[in-house]
Amino acid sequence: MIQCTLALWIAVLLASFAHAATTALSIMAGNELFHRPDPHSLAFVRGIVEVAEGPLSDQWIVLLVDSSIEQVFPVLPLLRELHHGDNVHPLVLSYPVVQNSRQEQLPLLSICSGRCAVLLLTGALPEWLQEAGDAWAPVTILVVNVNTSWDAAALMEWQQIQKSTSLALMQSVSHNESLPPRVFTSIPFSKTCKGKRRFRTSMGPWNKIRFALRGDLFPDRFQTFDGEVLQVANEMDDFPLVYGDVKAGQGTSVKILECLGSWLNFTFTLQLRAKDKKWGKFVNGTWTGLLGEVHRREKNLTINYFTVVEERLKNFDSTAPYFYEGFGFALRVPPPLPAWISLTYPFQPLVWASVLGALLVVIPALYFVNRFAPAPQISFQDAAVIVCRSLLRQSGKQHLVTDGATRVLAAAWWAGALVLALSYTCNLIAVLTVPVFPPLISTIQALANSGYRVAMVDYGEFVPEALVTSQDPYLKALGERMDLVPCDEHGYGKLVQLALEGRHAIIDTYSYLRNLVSKDKRARQETYVMTEQVYSGTLAFFLPKHTPWTSKLDQGIRSLVEAGLVNKWYRDIMDQKDNSPSLSTRTKTSNTPLSLPNLQGPFLILGFGLLLGLVVFVAEVGTRIRAFVHSLL
Structure with a gap:
């Protein structure tokens, strides 16, 4: 993998250098960019070289030259300085106005989005940048405005520029040739006294000593959110992550967001549900539901139950995972077996077979041993009565057993029969007072092989489609027997009713399902949740693609997870809400007299x-x- 990456970088570098050489020759031939440098231009050249040798010395430099600087900035002297001696050798990309050329070079932008630092040399609004889309995603970008008669403040407000985590601007603010260019950063959450966002905040004139380190040139833009109000796309009925009232939400995800807000100084607003009442999936090239609101940037993030999967990662930013869970199944507890069979429960079938075998051996042995005695006294019927009577702890004609060999055999049997009778009696007392249930379905394989159908509320999750298309035969069998319940105000009530009817196994997220059956009195007593889960995965918050402050949420979430707070909040909520008794609790009875059943x-x-x-x-x-x-x- 590393060798392939290096090969790709080498290929890109060679292509870029060839492009740069071609551009340079055409420049020298046409005399378009070669002219006598003015003092302002020399100051910019010196500043860019010092940036490349100083704060960005450990990164690959991507130099993007906009066509708007052809008449105001000497590109060739800059290239000579950057390639002089032991200086860094940047990857040079020139963006002309021709649209076809832009399209050919756009894929290189995605290659440059990782460990590279982008230096954008421009003298006007680069219109081609508006068309770059998600292909433009540099983590670090330094905008260099070399046109002293144009202010780049409007450019700093562009979304394509603001998506970078590390962002700075270098431009002149005066026509005084003796003054160095000034350096700016962007703090979009900070506002002026008039309520305008500080998309451009001055850090002072360029000085290679003052900005010697990368953190000096690119300070943390999101050290604080300055009281920002984040808009959350959420569904309030998502226990235990998000539930309760919109104005006073509860749940694990809400607590995480509250802690992050306390640390980063922001608040947030919740909503009841998405406008289309969907959870969120990709349909006909469009995202629906909660994820759709985030993808269209109508909301800042979503905090509901969303696992990290490839399709979502392609279209969204995800935070560090905060929990691991899957989807569970709830079924009705089968009715207890008939009470009259309880007489056989104290012993397992093998024990009963052993007792029967012992009877078939001891009765003939007792009879034949007595027959060879000097004075036989018992018949075969008497031998059967003596052996069976001892199992029932009944006394009788033991005086008929008089010879030594018969007494030894009878004594051995009576000792064993006493233990068997006592064991049966003790276990029978417990069996008579506690109903016995048939074996419960506890695995996906057993559920697939049973006659149960599967039901789920159709709120836009991927599970129904995933089950049908699964390569696992058991999951595929469940998907083919899937019944979807409409997602409305009565949807979950119908779902629970299907489980109580005993013909369906209902499926939802594991924690939500536990809470769902615990809220219904009858379901709490007559259903259980299987331990085995399907499609388990890590849960994370999802944000619009290339959100520059995603890493700040990552840092806070990792700290909460490592401290064990997320798991503690989850356990506290589940202990408070989950009143569902265990199977052992269902089988307990009070100290009451035995009834006829x-x-x-x-x-x-x-x-x-x-x-x-x-x-x-x-x-x-x-x-x-x-x-x-x-x-x-």
Whole structure:
């Protein structure tokens, strides 16, 4: 990657030098820029060279020469001085008036926007700069007005100039040839007593000692916002980031902005929602919703739930991330299993199989061991009754077991049966009083394989489209079963109702979803939020592209995150608002007597036993009647 970058820079330099050489030859041939330098011009040449050798000595210099200076400034002497000896060798770009030539050179501007410092030599308003668009994005720019009869104050107000983080102006303010050029900076948030912004603020005459360092020539333009009121594009229904009243907003993002405002001296205004009631996405070449207001520069920034993705980074500035979260799913808790099955819950299926296997082994063993005794006393039926009676902790004909081998086998079984009976009884007490739920859906794969559909409020998020086009088969399956709820005042009420009906899993940002189900009494008791999330990402504030004070917000947000304040505010808000009980809380019951539903199992067994006894009784009576009739015959 580094080698490719160096190769690109070398190619650009060679092309630029070739262009400069061609320009120089044409200049000398046509005698357009070569004339005897006047004292003012010499002062500018000397000042530019001192800037290149001093505060900008560690940066690549991009020299942009506007065609308006052809008759008032000697470019060739400046080029000779800049390339003389060990001086820096700038990347020279000349911008003529011809439009086609401008278009060919515009891509170079984006290359020069990183580590380069741009020196713009002009003597009038450079109209070509208005057409540069986002291709023009220098971080550092020094505007040099070499025309003593023209004031560059209007140029300093241009948005294309103001988008630079480091900005300075050098121009003469007097026709006195003995005075050096004066240096200005721009502090747009500062205002005069008449309320006008200070797009041009004097720092004094040029002096290479006074402006020896880069910070001297390019001071922090946004050390303070001087009471500026920032316009925020926001949606108030975005818990826990932004919620509450417009005049007294609450939430993690609001607290972050309040801390930044206290540090940088600014305030902000909130709104209820976007004019089109959309969240913000790119549709037919236009940004809608909150992001659309920021992209059109109607608002200064947005602080809602927006993750940092490639499409947004191409069109907006983003601050340092302040939180990490994704989208979660909420489902209805399945109804508890029938209470009569509770009699089987104390043991797992493997334990029940082991108990049955033990019965099938011990009963025949007890019978056959007793059969080989000197005086057999029990039948196979007696052996089965003795073994099963011990499991039910019933006493009986233990005196029938008299020989030594039978007693040893019976004692071993009674000891094991005692442990089994006590374990079953203890666990049965807990099972009878606590409803048992089937396994909950806790993963995306399990949700995709279930019969649930997915529902979401259509407020302009990327999730529905991302699910449908996902390469993951489980996410794609969920996207194909997606139902969108209209985004209106009843949208989220309908969404919760779909979850309570038990046929849909509803999706939204994880924290918002937790708060949504906790606000509804029934949903709080009958739904749960899956732990696994999708499309998790970092959250950040978004600003118009090339906002010069984005780095100031970055600095403050990083400090708040590193101090742990953002996470603390989030936990405090969630602890205060999230009243949703856990699944273990849902299953707790008060200390009340057992009801008939709790004891369905024993009564069903009793009924089944009575029915089975009745069948056996009828069979025995029938057998005796047939025997009696047969004896009479």
